[in-house]
Amino acid sequence: MQQLTKRQSEIYHFLQQHFHELGHTPSIDDVCQAMGMKSRGSMHKHIHALIDAGLVEPFNGKKRGIHLISTTEPTDNKLVHLPLLGKIAAGIPFEAIANPDTLGVPEHLCGRNECFVLIVKGESMIDAGIQDSDQVIIEKTSEVKNGDIVVALIDNTEATLKRWEKTDDLVILHPENASMKAMIFNPQRISIQGKLIALLRRYL
Amino acid sequence: MQQLTKRQSEIYHFLQQHFHELGHTPSIDDVCQAMGMKSRGSMHKHIHALIDAGLVEPFNGKKRGIHLISTTEPTDNKLVHLPLLGKIAAGIPFEAIANPDTLGVPEHLCGRNECFVLIVKGESMIDAGIQDSDQVIIEKTSEVKNGDIVVALIDNTEATLKRWEKTDDLVILHPENASMKAMIFNPQRISIQGKLIALLRRYL
């Protein structure tokens, strides 16, 4: 099968995600409207490329709309290789690792931004279902909400995985372990490296 | 295969690690921007070295972006497609599902025997770090030890995920939730469908 262009892939994924709202068999005009394209001729070109690629059924001279041949999400077939940057809840900023190992992670567990993997050390988050030796997928972002579990860097020297809370003038990092206390900081001491988006655990 | 220069290797590993957020088929310009290089001509040289090395598909005069050629990497970089057989800790034997969805799972999370995936329903195992909606990887086996977490079938009608204990004449299925009591059975009533070997969790 010939590779699709970027635009063709976009249109195909759009059809997959929206075929319910589009009534399962949208016309070329319907797809144009839904995607904000004015020209039925242009969309016709794209749809016929999808037909040639075996993703859409040929019209065969009928006016019965677009039928996808399969609606399963092909991206579930991909493994993303994320850097395994170290262990967390014990102190060094993990970017220091020069050539990290990588870990294969199914793409559906990844975020839109760049991600990396850390191995949990200790039991500070045990009441949140995060155990020692779990592999956690962290998405690089600083846009976090209260209640998110984040990787926070304290004083640029120590990284920790905790539940985030920010008030007007304080940052509070909550362990989820009844035997441990929250840690309270001046916000200047803290930067966010990323937030927890997925977890992998292997039982031995 | 021609030896890559250091820079070419860097670019290749960058593409491997970032193809997800680059949208799978980045243009030469896209890769330049992501890597902070200004010159499309320079990146073109590097990409064509990777093409010559057999790591990137040739453009063949098309403007379809950069496609990595899948290489056979170490085995833990394989994605295994396991049947997603249903949800657990609520009643029906899950083999009943005729054409299950599949889930891509990294091979390093799989066992030697046949495996399948269940979605956890409820909080009976919350104190073992197993939460509602977690995806659990179950290896088909009946060789279990006391302390393992198993999928047990009760009276051939109801499947449950619990910690296993067997004495001379009793089977005890332990929830891991302080508010729930252990369940005690005659061994004939119980068969083991498999044991828990891995867990995946996605935070939304």
Add this chain to the structure above:
DNA sequence: TCAACTGTTCTCCCTATGTTCTCTTGAGTA
């Protein structure tokens, strides 16, 4: 039967992107 709708074909124009080439710089080595 006929109008409406929708698939099809085609032309035109513009943009994005691959390609080629020259030049400069810096590192490594003989």
Add this chain to the structure above:
DNA sequence: TACTCAAGAGAACATAGGGAGAACAGTTGA
């Protein structure tokens, strides 16, 4: 010191890709 090679900047060129729009063909339903 001189030479080689890798790397990158940048410019210019060619064309694939994308979209608008018009006109036509023929299916569909009233």
